[in-house]
Amino acid sequence: MCVVAQDCVDADPCTTDTCIDGVCQNGPRDDDADGFPPLACGGTDCNDLNPKVFPGSPEICTDAADNDCNGVADCSDPACLLAPTCGCVPKPGGESCANGEDDDCDTIVDCFDNDCLGTPACGCKPSEALDCENGFDDDCDGSIDCDDPDCFSSTACSCQALTEFCSDGADEDCDLLVDCADPDCFGIFPCACQPPGTPEVCTGGIDEDCDKLVDCADPSCIVSPACQNCTAEICDDGKDNNCDNKIDCADPACFFSPNCAPKPEVCNNGLDDDNDTLVDCQDPDCANNPICILQQANCLSPKLIPGTGQYTGDTTGNVSETKGVCGGDAGEAVFYFVLNQPSRVHLDSIGTSFDSTLYVRTGKCNSGKEIGCDDDSAGVTWSAKLDFTLLYPGTYYVFLDGYTVDPELGANEGPFVLNVEIEPNPKEKCDDGLDNDGDVYVDCADPDCASIGICATCLNGGPGKPEFGVAACTNGIDDDCDGASDCADEDCSASDYYVTECCDGQDENGNMIPDDFNCRCASNDDCPSGQVCYTHTAYACGIPCTQYFGDICPFVAAGSYCNPATNQCEF
Numbered sequence: 113m114c115v116v117a118q119d120c121v122d123a124d125p126c127t128t129d130t131c132i133d134g135v136c137q138n139g140p141r142d143d144d145a146d147g148f149p150p151l152a153c154g155g156t157d158c159n160d161l162n163p164k165v166f167p168g169s170p171e172i173c174t175d176a177a178d179n180d181c182n183g184v185a186d187c188s189d190p191a192c193l194l195a196p197t198c199g200c201v202p203k204p205g206g207e208s209c210a211n212g213e214d215d216d217c218d219t220i221v222d223c224f225d226n227d228c229l230g231t232p233a234c235g236c237k238p239s240e241a242l243d244c245e246n247g248f249d250d251d252c253d254g255s256i257d258c259d260d261p262d263c264f265s266s267t268a269c270s271c272q273a274l275t276e277f278c279s280d281g282a283d284e285d286c287d288l289l290v291d292c293a294d295p296d297c298f299g300i301f302p303c304a305c306q307p308p309g310t311p312e313v314c315t316g317g318i319d320e321d322c323d324k325l326v327d328c329a330d331p332s333c334i335v336s337p338a339c340q341n342c343t344a345e346i347c348d349d350g351k352d353n354n355c356d357n358k359i360d361c362a363d364p365a366c367f368f369s370p371n372c373a374p375k376p377e378v379c380n381n382g383l384d385d386d387n388d389t390l391v392d393c394q395d396p397d398c399a400n401n402p403i404c405i406l407q408q409a410n411c412l413s414p415k416l417i418p419g420t421g422q423y424t425g426d427t428t429g430n431v432s433e434t435k436g437v438c439g440g441d442a443g444e445a446v447f448y449f450v451l452n453q454p455s456r457v458h459l460d461s462i463g464t465s466f467d468s469t470l471y472v473r474t475g476k477c478n479s480g481k482e483i484g485c486d487d488d489s490a491g492v493t494w495s496a497k498l499d500f501t502l503l504y505p506g507t508y509y510v511f512l513d514g515y516t517v518d519p520e521l522g523a524n525e526g527p528f529v530l531n532v533e534i535e536p537n538p539k540e541k542c543d544d545g546l547d548n549d550g551d552v553y554v555d556c557a558d559p560d561c562a563s564i565g566i567c568a569t570c571l572n573g574g575p576g577k578p579e580f581g582v583a584a585c586t587n588g589i590d591d592d593c594d595g596a597s598d599c600a601d602e603d604c605s606a607s608d609y610y611v612t613e614c615c616d617g618q619d620e621n622g623n624m625i626p627d628d629f630n631c632r633c634a635s636n637d638d639c640p641s642g643q644v645c646y647t648h649t650a651y652a653c654g655i656p657c658t659q660y661f662g663d664i665c666p667f668v669a670a671g672s673y674c675n676p677a678t679n680q681c682e683f
Contacts, residue, residue, distance in 0.1 A: 121565040125543060126153035156181065183492040184463050185531060186422055244269055256376060314338050328354035329365035347372055361387055392431055408445050409433075411477035414509060417449035423530040427466075427514060430525065434478070435513060436471030436485035442514025442523040446477065447530065451505045454550025456535040459510060460490045460497040463529030467515040470496040470530075474671075475683035477509045481671045487515060501546045502538070506683060542567055545594065552634040552651050553578055557592035557603075567593065579603045580638045581631060585615040603632035606652040609667045615653075629654045629668060648672070648682040657681050 113134050114120050120129040120136035126149070127138040140149045142157070148166040149155025158181040159165040164172065169179045173192035178185040186192060203215040236251050237243070243250045244263035253260065258269035276296040312325075314333035325331070328339035342355035347366035352359050361372035375385045379398035392398060398412070408415040409430040417423060430443025449457075461468040469487045473480035483500075490497035494515075510532075514524030540549045542561035547554045556567035556576030563575070570576050570593035578584070579591040585604035590597040599605055599614035607613065610628035612621045619626045629652040631638070633645035639653035646654055649669035656679035657664050665672040665681035672681040 118565055118568060178462075183490075183495075241266065326354075326363075326365045327356050329356075329363075408447065409443060411446055411509070414446040414448045414477060417447050417510065417532055417534075419449075420533050420535075422463075423447065423532065424528065425530075426527045427512070427525045428527075432513075432517075432523075434511065436469055436482060436511065438471065438485035438487045439469045439515045440471065440511065440513030441516045442466075442525050444511050444513035445528060445530075447510040447512070448477070448507060449510070449532075449534065450507050451503055451534075451536075453536045454502055454504055454538075456533075456538045456548070457500040457503050457508075458498070458531075458533040460495060460531045461512055461529060462490050462492045462495045462497075462531055464495060464512070465526040465528065466524040467494040468496050468524065468528065469511075469513045469515050470498050471511050471513070472498060472500075473509045473511075474506055476671065479671065480509060480683070481669070483508075501548060502550050504550060552632070554592065555594060557594070578632075578634070578638075580633055582615055582617045582627075582640070585631070586617070604630065606630050606632045606650065625655065627653070644679050646680045648675075648678070648680055650681075654680075 114131035114136045115134075117129055117131050120131050120138065122129060122138055124138070126141045128141050128143075130137045130139070140155070141153050141160075142149055142155075143160045144157070144163040144165075146157065146163040146166045146169075148157035148160075150157050150160035152160075156167045157165065158178060162177055164175070165177055165179050165181065167181045169181070171179045171186075171189045171191040173186050173189070175186070178189070180189070180191065182189065184190075205215070207215045238251065240251045240253075240255070240257070240260040240262040244257050244260070244266040251260070251262065255261070257263055258266070263269045312327070312330045312332045314327050314330070314336040315338050325344070327333060328336070328342040329344045333339045339355060343353045345352075345354040345356075345358075345360070345363045345365040347360050347363070347369040348371050350360060352363075354363065354365055356363060356365070358365075360366060361369070366372045372387065377385045377392070377397040379392050381392070383392075386397065408425060409427070410433045415423070415425075425445050427443045427445050430445065432441055432443050434444065435441060451457075459470055459472070461470055467488075469485065471482055471485035473482050475481060483503075484498045486496040486498050488494060488496065510530070512528055512530050517523040537550070538548050540547075540551075540553075540555070540558045540560045542555050542558070542564050543566075545555060547558075549558070549560065551558065553559065555561060556570050557578040561567040561576075567576050568574075571589075571591060576593035577591050579594075579597070579601050580603060584591050585598050585601070588597060590601070592601070592603065594601065596602070599616065604615040605611070605613075606615070607629040610621065610630060613626075613628040613630045614620065615627050615631035617626055621628065629646070629650055631653040633639050633647075633651060633653045635647070636643075636645050639645050642655065643653045644656055646652055646668060649665075649672050652668075654664075654668070657668075657674035658676050658679050660674075663674060665674050668681045669683070672683050674680075675682045
């Protein structure tokens with residue numbers, strides 16, 4: 113007999129438990145009531161929260177969902193091939209060249225389309241006089257900015273008449289050559305060599321005898337023990353020929369080599385033109401170059417993900433600047449999204465034309481903490497998938513990368529599809545061991561679950577409660593009904609770094625700091641006097657970060673820093 117559905121709750125997460133006419137009914141789970149159980153329960157519904165998604169459902173070509181569960185959504189689904197919202201219909205008149213759209217359906221937009229060469233929108237300007245600091249050859253005369261005669265009288269280029277100072281790290285004469293790299297400094301201290309006749313020392317990295325050959329590259333050093341088996345440096349072979357631990361243009365012996373003279377970064381030729389070790393769109397000099405902005409190829413120009421949707425592009429020719437722990441040796445496309453509230457996030461690369469990986473970093477694009485990486489788990493050939501049950505407010509960077517570069521077949525690159533689902537403020541599920549709604553309380557510890565199912569009576573006939581603080585972590589009771597009590601409970605052993613400590617008020621590791629970020633908390637009210645709840649990182653109690661002699665934040669959360677305004681570590 114039963115009175116309410118709670119009387120019928122069983123231990124099987126794949127059943128829907130109801131009470132009908134006093135009899136318990138434990139039928140197959142079907143959260144969206146579309147007649148198809150979820151994949152997790154042996155069913156075929158690829159999204160059991162959307163009643164419009166199930167095998168055989170008509171594909172809706174504009175809702176960013178895989179309605180028919182065939183692994184592809186919207187315009188990537190063959191069912192949408194003829195849909196008005198999919199495909200490209202050439203517009204009369206061809207490419208307009210100035211509207212940001214691919215009018216002629218050749219996948220090339222505006223001035224990047226050859227159809228636009230010479231048009232008013234994309235043609236050369238009559239003079240570069242008004243654009244002397246943008247890094248482009250605006251008037252197509254082969255000279256850029258201050259090298260163009262049109263700019264000689266420009267305020268930005270007036271320093272052309274100045275003399276290079278040679279030792280201050282500045283380019284006084286605006287020729288893009290600094291100090292000893294500037295021919296104006298040849299023979300001037302500190303760029304001058306020692307008086308002629310001074311013998312080459314062979315190990316000092318200096319051209320003592322002024323013959324423009326340094327150390328082992330100098331024939332006079334051929335008998336020196338330091339130069340045995342060494343030859344003159346060849347400045348473009350990628351080898352340390354003269355045994356000075358410096359290669360090619362990094363070697364002083366190549367200082368005067370024509371191929372080592374610094375030039376402005378071209379941004380699309382695959383070369384380090386300005387000798388700063390950064391190539392094309394990796395170089396900050398190219399940050400505002402349209403080529404790099406269009407590519408979204410690196411952390412200088414990530415593309416914003418405003419919300420749920422499908423994002424497409426092409427990584428062909430992109431330079432590999434980074435990789436995830438699961439792979440990514442080919443070129444990548446970089447995106448970012450900003451969460452203002454706790455959210456469930458799903459990412460996949462289904463529909464991408466190559467073997468792809470997905471990885472996500474938080475805080476910073478280049479150096480942020482990697483919180484997820486996947487290669488082939490999306491269930492569709494070569495596609496990656498990442499599911500984050502909950503991400504807290506902050507900025508997150510998404511990398512869609514090619515898995516590898518095959519020595520015979522080349523790089524994994526080409527057209528890609530990034531499918532994104534962002535669900536703000538998801539509800540607590542109460543039985544999955546996860547903090548679904550982002551309030552730090554899990555399942556029966558969450559007040560939202562106090563009257564639901566087993567949570568209503570799990571603690572001595574009453575609802576569960578958070579296992580936060582020394583008292584709850586030393587009472588021998590499973591307060592939050594998760595099957596673990598005291599130090600065996602993750603809420604009482606919250607730190608991934610201080611694993612020998614526990615939230616028991618004791619100093620187990622002898623560092624004179626009891627508990628060491630092992631007491632879980634949701635706010636300062638959960639922490640002892642004098643401690644704060646690190647709500648930006650660990651959600652654990654700790655002494656204010658400003659009171660440590662050293663930087664505690666790397667041990668709390670990699671990549672975080674101590675914010676004196678909040679007294680805790682933040683990203």
